[in-house]
Each structure stands twice: as structure tokens, then as C-alpha cells.
Amino acid sequence: MQKQQLSPKANLSLSNIVLGLWRLNDVPAREISSLIHDGLDLGITSIDEADIYGNYQSQKYFGRVLKEEPSLREKLEIVSKTAIVLPGSPSAKKGLGYYVTTENHIVHSVEQTLKDLNTHYLDLLLIHRPSPLMHPEMLDRTFHKLLKSGKVLHFGVSNFTPSQFEMLSERMETPLITNQIEWSVLHVDPIYDGTLDTCIKNQIKPMIWSPLAGGSLFSGQSERAQKVRKAMNEISAELGDPPLDQVALAWLLKHPSGPIPVIGTFQKERVLSAAKAMQLELTDEQWFQILVASQGHPMP
């Protein structure tokens, strides 16, 4: 598997597919190490985490592997996220989830993340959700401090609208080198709402969460899911019967924004299958067949 530079503004490349650990709590502890190694064998060198994953526990599980095998760290790019406060966490006494982007919260979150992960640095830190209270200058100062201390090498955002991204990137000196967004054959909004346009315009590659629509691709019973599955089955037959997850990923990968899917499956054969999607190429006609099936109306 090749690597892709996220943006000409920064020297960070991720593997074409990223392993997402948000459901790491479901994995028996003894299997986590081989999960990472299986990924590495396929060329998947990039790991997606967040402080809140697994109710603040995911990074600790992953960190044990890094502690047992410290030489792993340099083979990996580790992405983590900050800004969300989960309901039930010590800072959320009112049963309400919210966002914090103060220097205090971000620095504290990163330090806890580094401690949990048993590492000295993150390759990439993302603002997990756009907070209306984000203050560009303060955020810039915070990021600069984290960069200077060596704790975080690069910065980006997640789930940002075009307007939020351009506001922040215009007013910050720190380059924001990705926007991690939800996108799949069952969720095509980013194609039309400017999100992907804004990535291309600003020369950043989007990371994609739920690139397989959380599995509803295979089992969803909505009319939409059934139509999309029918189109993908037809296309699969035309392409020599690759599994549907490969077709769904190949659909994303054909987009000129250069998307980097984050896959959350921990079954080795599924990861292997996903990796093969890199070799699968849809025709323009096949690509639009899936889009039309998903959006429910023909192209104008």
C-alpha cells in the first residue's frame, strides 16, 4: 500500500487506508498487538484514535501494545482528537456532552493521550468537532505550544463545514492539513454541500470516517440501502466479483479529493479486502450508477 501526503503544506503522509480504533474496547487485549501487526503487514501504518474513544479507554488499550513493543511507534503515524467532553465524564456534571477548545483543555487532553498511548508525540491532532467557541488566535497559540514542545507534529480538524474550515484556516498560522468527515455510498452529502470542494480548494486530503456506512451497506433494509446494494452487486459482477466493501471503498477512492478511509473493522480478512480496494477501479458510469442509486434521482 502506498502513502499519501495529506497536504503540500506539511510533510505528513498517511497510508492509503487508516486503521480506526474507536471500537478497540471490543477486542480481546491479547489480540490487539496482532491486529496492529496484521495492518502493518498490509502497509497500513496509520492509526486513528481520539481521547474519548471507548469512553476514554481505547487509547489505554492501544498504549499497552506500544509499551510492550516500543519499536512499533516509529513505524506508525498516530492520529488523535480532542475537544469533545462526553456526558458522564468528570468535566460534564450536567449529563450533557459539549466541546471545549481552550488551551487548558487541549493541552491536558493531549498530555493524557500521550500518557495513555505510551508515546512522546502525536503525528496529527484533530479538533474532533467544530465548537462555536473556537477562538482562532488562542487555538493557534495552543497548537504552536504543542508543536514547539514536540508533543504534536501536525494539526487538522474533523466534521467541519466549509465555512468553519475557511474561517479557522484563514485566521491561523498553523496549517490545518485534513478534515476528517463522514462519507460513504449511503451518505453522499459531502459531494454536494461544499465539504469536498473545500478540501480540494485548500489542497488538503479528507480522512473519511464510516466509509462503509457502519455496515448498513451490507445489511440495511431501507429502500436506499437496497438500491445502492443492487447497484454495487451489478458493478461487482462487471468487475469480477469483488466484495461489496471493496466496491464501496473504490467508489470513495475515485474522487479527486484523494480521500483516506478510516476503517474500523478488526477482522483480518476484512482489512485485507479493504486494502485490495486500492486496486479496484470503477468506470465513470459505474461511479454515477452508485451515486444515482443513493441520491434517489438521476443526474440533471
Place this chain on the structure above:
Amino acid sequence: MQKQQLSPKANLSLSNIVLGLWRLNDVPAREISSLIHDGLDLGITSIDEADIYGNYQSQKYFGRVLKEEPSLREKLEIVSKTAIVLPGSPSAKKGLGYYVTTENHIVHSVEQTLKDLNTHYLDLLLIHRPSPLMHPEMLDRTFHKLLKSGKVLHFGVSNFTPSQFEMLSERMETPLITNQIEWSVLHVDPIYDGTLDTCIKNQIKPMIWSPLAGGSLFSGQSERAQKVRKAMNEISAELGDPPLDQVALAWLLKHPSGPIPVIGTFQKERVLSAAKAMQLELTDEQWFQILVASQGHPMP
């Protein structure tokens, strides 16, 4: 009360709270002078007017005070607006309100405003509503003429979408240094529709009309108003029982865009209360509690 510079592009500062005179017709003439003086005593030096307020009469009432006490003028920053033609006015013979942004209309409106106000200049003139017929070059020429003649010192807009603001500011040489918009705990659209993002991106501070939702904050019976009031009451109890108007203003003031509320109340104790909102600081959690109560769904 401190002052805030509206934009690094211009040397104009307004008081942190602005007194809006759109309902000045309701005030007995003999009380207007003390209203202005009461504001000044609190540090409220900025006055918000428009040619059309009070069916074109508000500025005349205010102007009488300025005539009686000419030394007031230099202690104040006066903001006015132009572009709306009210139904029933001499230029609207069809019973239809509309907008005009021609040089002729704007210059005439400003001259009438100066005459009504008994002053030689406006500190800030706003295009009251975005007209689809605005012609940036012509507007630039008009503004330049008003600036050169000393009749208007600074320019801005009101009720503009991001797209309208960026179109105009991109194609005009005259800096547009504010966008006066509606925003309150009961009207949170500007947070999500790009309006506030665009202010931050363009380094202008928004002026806010109806920052207390026209009073429906205190008496509104909609489910939304009740939920927001409940949240604000809870927060008030946490903060030592400030009145709800202070909580509602403090909610706006926490936003990084640096909003400047225009308050339309003429009761001295309410103005005093509003001024105290500057000292009230909400926690992030309290801020989001109000947002969530207003939008009716938790943060994603």
C-alpha cells in the same frame, strides 16, 4: 464599560453595549435626554439609529436632544442605516416595501439623517438590508463621496449572508467594518449558517439586534422559549442569581466574534442590568447548555 474596535481595518470603537433607538417614538420627548445621559453615565457611548426607525421619525426625536445640547455629539458614536424604502413612504406608491442602493437614494437619505439628527456626520453608516441590486463599484463611489465630504466616517452592512458580505467586501475598496445581525439564545442560526464564521474570517465584529429576542426570552410560551428559560434559570442560580437578561447577553458575549449587542430597552434599571452582563462569565458547559436547550438536540 470598555470600547471595542470594530475591525483592524478602521479606527472606530463602539461601547461594548449600544443603545438602539428604533422604539424612541414610545418615549416621552422630555425623557429622551436623560435616557442618553443615563447611558453615557454607564459608558454606553454608541447609539444605533436608522432613517426608517419610528416610521422615519426616530432620528428627529433624537436630533432635538442633540440640538438642545450640542456638546453631546462628540461624546457619542452614532450609527445609522439606509437602503430600505418603507411601504407608505413617498417613494413607495404600490404599498410595497423595497430596497434602493443607488447613489441618489443613499446620499439623499444620509443628508436627511444628518438634518434630522442635527449633526454634521455619522460615525458609521450601514446598508440596512442586502439588496440584490447592489452594485459594488457604484456603492464604492457613493461611499467614497460621503467619506470625502465628511458626512460619514465609516461603513458597514446589516443582515448580510456570508456570500453577500464577501461579494461586496471583495469588490469594494471601502472597508466594511461590521455586519449588524439578529442573534440571541432563541435565534441561533448565525452560529451554524456561516454568518459568525464570516465575521471572524474577515476580522469584523458583528453588532447584534434583538439580542434579548425582543423580550420573548422572558415571556415566550413556546416549548423552545420555556426550555431556554429553564436552562438560564439553572445557570443563573449557579452564578449568584443574575437576572436572565444578563445571562442571555453573557451568552452572546462569550462568542469569539466579539459581538456588540444593541439593546432597545429604555428603562434605566434594565440598561444598568445589561451593562453588568459584561462582568458575567459563563463556563463552556453553561454556554452549551443554553445552545442545546435552544436548538433542541444535543451536540453530535
Place this chain on the structure above:
Amino acid sequence: MQKQQLSPKANLSLSNIVLGLWRLNDVPAREISSLIHDGLDLGITSIDEADIYGNYQSQKYFGRVLKEEPSLREKLEIVSKTAIVLPGSPSAKKGLGYYVTTENHIVHSVEQTLKDLNTHYLDLLLIHRPSPLMHPEMLDRTFHKLLKSGKVLHFGVSNFTPSQFEMLSERMETPLITNQIEWSVLHVDPIYDGTLDTCIKNQIKPMIWSPLAGGSLFSGQSERAQKVRKAMNEISAELGDPPLDQVALAWLLKHPSGPIPVIGTFQKERVLSAAKAMQLELTDEQWFQILVASQGHPMP
């Protein structure tokens, strides 16, 4: 009739009204030549075509006229379009229309267009619909190649959202000098959705398709069509009884974006009538009367 330069970025002017040939199949072959000459006599020098018009046949009909009278070519500006694949065409085997913006498709389409038209060059080539798969660098390379070979002199787009336009124009060296969009008194979205703002901001004049709402202006029975017709009839009476198509075009022409309507009628008297719209000037009040009738609510 005068000509208008589409953008300061390029040396191309179109006549104030453009003749659209998408329904040329309906015209008896022997009448096409006089149709073009009638237009020329009125100063309509610009022709709007597309590879797909008339199920890929329109350009051939027009091309026969250019073959019979080669001296016509230099008197005309010819606009054509590419990127759409019609259902039923050889490249669409699945009964599904879609878009292709690959170098191969565009170059092939342009070469077929030149052959059909019996000309060596297009004055302006538009991407007919925004494809999500547009790759700015590849498109730039393709356009540069067409420009260098002399096959296409200028480039633009059609039916693009603001976000799509700014993405492409930001990342391409080739100037995009128009966006051909749908707009009429019965379809006022471009006024509010940023489309026209983006034209002004980027200093391009929009070309307008269906500027008379495909005739439903005159015969539509919807409440909206009836209200708009009523307003236009009243305004016509105020202006000395010009026909409604002139009022509808004059409404567009008053907009500061400098729109260039593409009219699709082939009746000489209708073309003549349209040309006269250039002389008709609506007042601001009349302009808003039509807008308000169409949008169904007064100006705020």
C-alpha cells in the same frame, strides 16, 4: 445591440442576447440560415450550442449552414458545452445519464463538435454540469491542450454552485469566464443562494438559460406564475405596454451581475422583441414588485 466582455480576465465579448440552438431540431433545415441572419441583423452575434443538444444532432444542423456560407463563422461567437453523457448514447449502456470530464472525453467531444459545426475553433467551451469527479489539474491540462491547439479560445462552466466554481477557479490556471445558469422571474434562487454573488465577486458575467422560464411565464397556471404575470402586466402598463417577454428580460438585465440571456425562440418577431428589452428600464420599485410576486413574501 452592444457586446459585453464576459470577464476582465479574457478578451471575449458576447452580444447582449445570445441565440440558443438546443431546439434547432424543430426548425426546418431551409430556415436555419435565415434564422442566423435575422439574428445577425439585430446584432445577435453569439450562438449557444452543446454537444448533446437535439440528441447530439443540433450542431450538425447548424454546421450545414456554416459549411454553405463559411464567411459566417468570423461574424459569430460560438459557445458549446461538454461533459454530459446522455442515456442511450454509445457510452451509456445502462440507461443512465452521467458526466465525464476526463481529457479523453472532453477532447473527443470538442473534436466531434468542431467536425459537426464545420469550424476550426470554439470561442467558448463550457463544462455543461459540475461533475463530482472533476479533477482541477487534469482539467487544466486538458483546457491548456485545447487552447494551445487553437481548438478552443476560452473556457467556462455551467450550472455550478458557488462552492464548485470557487474550487475549480482557485485550483486552475485557465480562467473560467462565465457560469451559464438557469434564472428567470419564475426561478429566483440564484439571487439568494450565492450564485450571482459569486459571479460578481469573481468578475464574470453569467449567461442565463431559460430566461423566460421556458414559456411558462406566459401560460403557467400555478399561483406563482399567475402572480408574477399580474405584476408584469401592471408594470407593462406603466411602461407603455411592452410585451411580457421584454419585461421579464429587462428584469434580469437590471441585475448588477451583467447577465447575458440565451433565448431559444426561433420566431423572428420574438427575437426582435427580446432585443428591444435592452432599451427597457425598470424602476427599483418595479423590480422588487416582480421579485416579491415570485418569492411569495414581502422583503423583510
